[in-house]
Amino acid sequence: MDPWRYSAQGISVALRVTPRGGRDGIDGIETLADGRSVVKIRVRAIADGGEANRAVTELLAKALGVPKAHVRLLSGATSRLKQVAVDGDPARLGEALRNITATALTGKKAKD
Template sequence: MDPWRYSAQGIAVSVRVTPRGGSDAIDGIETLANGRSVLKVRVRAIADGGAANRAVTELLAKALGVPKSSARVLSGATSRLKQIAVDGDPRRLGEMLRNLSASPDA
């Protein structure tokens, strides 16, 4: 099951963030203990003052080829588990995420 949902504006992605992860990267898809799928993301930024949230939205925007302003945190601003909205063509964004999450060196 994909960790994203499609909408008319784009997609909403469930992510699990690792702040201070050494580099900014998408590390694939993980299934949590409750059965929910999430996109694993790590960022160099620390989880302070919204720096990690900014890093996550910027990483996803860059990876999906959309402007930074097209990605925003929907929920989970103070949690490792977040919902990130990315505006754009939902089908194209979903296909790009599928390719990114399948590649271990994304």
């Protein structure tokens, strides 16, 4: 099951964030102990004063090709588990996330 949900405005994505992760990157999809799926993201920023949250929204905006203003934190401001909304064409955003997470898992480009 995909860790994102579609809406008329775009998508909402469930994330598991690792601050101070050594690099900024999307590491694929993980299934949590409770069965939920999340997109694993790591950022170099520390979890202090919202720096990691800013880094996450900037990373997602860049990866999905949308303006930073189109990515906003819905919940989990002080947690590793976050819910983020991305405004835009839901089908394009979902396909982009599918390709990004597949590439992260295989280390290769996903086939179109």
